[in-house]
Amino acid sequence: MRFALIGQPNCGKSTLFNQVAGYKAETGNFAGTTVTFTETKVRVLGDVVELVDLPGTYTLLGTNPAERVVLDYLVDKPVDAIINVIDATHLVQGLTLTLELMELGRPLVLVINMMDEAKRQGLKLDGEKLExxxxxxxxxxxxxxxxxIREAFTRTWHIAQEKRIPTPKVxxxxIEKSVISLKEELEKDNYPVSRRAxxxxxxxxDPVLTEQVSRKIPHVLEHIQKELDVLCHQSSRQAVWLIASERQRLAREMARKVSSQQQTQLTLRDRLDDYLLHPFWGYVFLLAILGLFFYVVYGFGKMLEEPLLNFFNHLDMLILNALHANGFIAQVVSGAVQGISGGLAIVLPYLVPFLVGLxxxxDIGYLTRIAFxxxxxxxxxxxxxxxxxxxILGYGCNVPAIMSTRIMEDKRxxxxxxxxxxxxPCAARLAVVFGLVAFYVGPWAALGIYFYNLLIIAITGRIITIFLPEDSPGLILEMPVYRWPTVKTITAKAWFRIREFIxxxxxxxxxxSVVLAIMNYFSVTRYLDALLQPFNWLLGLPREVGTPLIFGIxxxxxxxxxxxxxxxxxxYAAIMTPQQMVVFTVFVVFYVPCLATIISIRNELGAKAMWAISALTVVVATFAALLVRLGFLLF
Amino acid sequence: MVNLLQVKNGYWVKVVNVAGGVGMERRLAQLGFLPGNKIRVIRSAPFHGPLLLDVEGREIVLGRGVARSVMVEYL
Incomplete structure (x- = not known):
């Protein structure tokens, strides 16, 4: 059996999914965290059920690729039951999607989530009446x-067994006239969802469905147009609006019958935006919050990096002394130790606090405020x-960042x-910035790199815009309410991402690190270094950085x-000057994203975009690093 | 009839229609911008930033370009 979780953005589908699946799907308190589907197996009443978490969507009429996934999935794969999750505090909006789902002709269970939040807002719901x-x-x-959760799944299992198909609302x-008239056209054919839907x-x-259906039944287009004309003529409004208004009317009617609002007092949480979105204080808070974040990551990481590095350096010396320092075995073992120590001493101390903080x-809902x-x-x-x-996701890892571009409607x-x-700079590059620059040159230099990075990104964006002018309508976003995250979700989420590193x-x-040790031993690196020599000469870096830069991809x-x-x-202080460290780090921050990112760019945007973006980053990296070097030479 | 950009903070208005492409109409219809629905401008971000609106109990952020295409009238 297969159950699908469907609901509007940020109603808690993925939270529910993770409760039964362990942490498998990314969650966050903003619309569009889930951009593709995640599947898991759960046991319900002794049966193994496939559960799929689909991206949030306001209607089945997806207008961006993430929302499109929902309808495509339902059309492609047989779903035995749909679990429709709605936010108790936005009953009317949630029910409009429920009404749409009822048309699909699949068993359906409605889950009203966030009952605690509704209670806090003094909202009372009569579930039995709604049922x-x-x-x-x-x-x-x-x-x-x-x-x-258990109750909801048991109930879903039962209606899936009974194949209880909901009766769509009229x-x-x-509209009904047009629906009946058009339905005749499709009579002869098989469709994965109900013909009414x-x-x-x-x-x-819907452009995709229209295209698909008209390929099978060519004359259907004329018929649709005729019905649209009739509808438009009767009500002087377009059919999309007419149907949406109808759903809203039905949803409102139901919501009125089943909910009652009691008096509540405004709490600090309701007034928080008066401060955090204030025209002046909002920006002060933004800087303070991000500054604090940076400081905590730095403080925590530095505290651990120092003793860990000392320990591993000591260990490395012991190994080299014990074995023949220049022998093959010693070099390989030392390479392995440096690889282990790099992960443990340089990456993890910064990665852990960073991912917990992010x-x-x-989860608290601040990201959308930053967008605003x-x-x-x-x-x-x-x-x-x-x-x-x-x-912002990019600061964690560029791969989810690339995937999240699906929430944008416009291709450009x-x-x-x-x-x-x-x-x-993702968490991997954070390790370079903190482990090298913050540690050896100082925290201000690291902070400087972050600001410089933003400046360069802004300039690059500005330049690209000259060639690809902005034509999208702009920002359309739902503002989530503040939610206090639980320790469990924060740790599960951080672990989900740290696990990937480990x-x-x-x-x-x-x-x-071992491969490089071997290559060093056989003096292969010389040739690779020579390959990047022009860059190193231009940027004033030691020639040995060539091979590491190539492998950095x-x-x-x-x-x-x-x-x-x-x-x-x-x-590192013994081999590079502080200036060289900064130039090197700036170059590392910008040049070619890592292999995983390159692949996800190809998956999301195609091979052409992949090559274009990779080439762009090399050009930008060279200019950005050169600019820093020139800056050092001049001042 | 005015567009949403011309509405002062804190005022309630009623949606008349959305001028813009089909895609935009559809997108906004999903978020509750349907004729007759009530909207309040909660606040606007500085430096010509977007508007924060109360649309049928849900908080929606609209960029200025989008807000300009939503035609409303005062209640």
Whole structure:
């Protein structure tokens, strides 16, 4: 059996999914965290059920690629039951999607999530009454605390067994007439969802379905147009609006019958935006919050990096002394130790606090506030506030950042935000910035690199906009309410991302370090170094950085870890001047994103975009690093 | 009839229609910008930033370009 979770953005589908699946799907308190589907197997009443978490969507009429996934999935794969999750505090809006789902002709259960939030707002809901009005099971739930989940799944299992198909609600007469008339056309054919659903989507003007159906039944287009004309003539409004208004009317009617609002007092949480979105104090808070974040990551990381590095340097010396220092075995073992120590001493101390902090900011709902305040600035680089989501995710890892560009409606916006967010220093590059620059040169230099990075990204965006002018309508976004995240979700989320480093990236770092040791031993690196010599000459870097930079394309941390290998020490201060460290780091931050990112760019935007973005980053990296070097020479 | 950009903070208005492409109409219809629905401008971001609106109990952010295409009238 297969159950699908469907609901509007930020209603807690992924939270529910993670409660039953362990942490598998990314969650966050903003619209559009889930951009593709995630599947898991769960056990319900002894049966193994496939559960799929689909991206949030306001209607089945998806207008961006992430929302499109929902309808495509339902059309492609047989789903035995749909679990429709709605936010108790936005009942009317949630029910409009429920009404649409009832048309699909699949067993349906309605889950009313966030009952605790509704209670806090003094909202009372009569679930039984709603159940009788809709004719489908209605289950209350508090997904963050795991309440009501078992009951909901048991109920879903039962209706899936019974194949209980909901009866769709009836629209106004004129719409129903058109629906019946068009339905005749499709009579002969087989469709994965009910014909009524398809006809309604055709009337709403879904371009993909219209194309598909008209290929099978060529004359259907004329018929649709005729019905649209009739509808438009009768009500002087377009069919899309007419149907949407109908759903809203029905939803409102139901919501009125089942909910009652009690008096509540405004709490600090309701007034928080008066401060955090204040025209002046809002920006002060923004700087303070991000500054604090930076400071905590730095403080925590430095505290651990120093003793760990000392320990591993000591260990490395012992090994080299014990074995023959210049022998093959000694070099290989030392390479492995440097790979291990790089992950443990340089990357993890900064990665852990960073990911915990980012998860907290995501879950509390602050990201969308940043989008709101930064929208006008983003316009200056040819994007709008929504692009802040890939940007901020990019600080964690560029791969989800690239994937999250799906929440943008416009293709040009997707390309530009993907190109710019690959230049955002991800956690891997954070390790280079903190492990090298903050540690050896000082925290202000590291902070400076972050600001310089933003400046360069803005200038690049500005320049690209000259060639690809902005034509998208701009920001359309739902503002989530503040939610206090639970310790469990924060740690699960951080672990989800740290695990990826430990099991996927770290082994590559160790292997890379060993490979380099071997290459060093056989003097192969000389040729690779020679390849990058022009760059190094231009940027005034030691020739040994060539090979690490090439390997950095696999994982950005490699460029730092292998640097230690190349020089034979992790005491970077002995081999590079502070200026060289800064220039090197600036180059590492910008040049070609790592392999995983390159691949996801190809998946999302195609091979052409992949080559274009990779080439762009090399040009930008060279200019940005050169500019820094010239700056040092002049001042 | 005015567009949303011309509405002062804190005022309630009623949607008349959305002028813009089909895509935009559809997108905004999903978020509750349907004729007759009530909207309040909660605040606007500085430096010609977007508007924060109360649309049928839900908070929606609209960039200025989009807000300009939403035609409303005062209640």
């Amino acid at each position: 009788s009005l809709l004719g489908i099971p209605v289950m209350p739930m508090i997904a963050t605390r795991g309440q009501g 629209y106004s007469e004129e 398809i006809v309604v989507k055709l009337l709403e003007g 998860g907290f900011l995501e 305040m930064m929208d006008s600035l983003m316009h200056r680089m040819g994007l709008h506030g929504k692009a802040i989501v890939p940007f 916006d997707r390309f530009l935000s993907a190109a710019l967010s690959t230049m955002v 099991f996927e990236a770290w082994p590559i770092l160790i292997i890379g 696999f994982r950005k941390e490699l460029s730092l870890i292998m640097l230690a290998q190349a020089f034979g020490t992790t005491n």
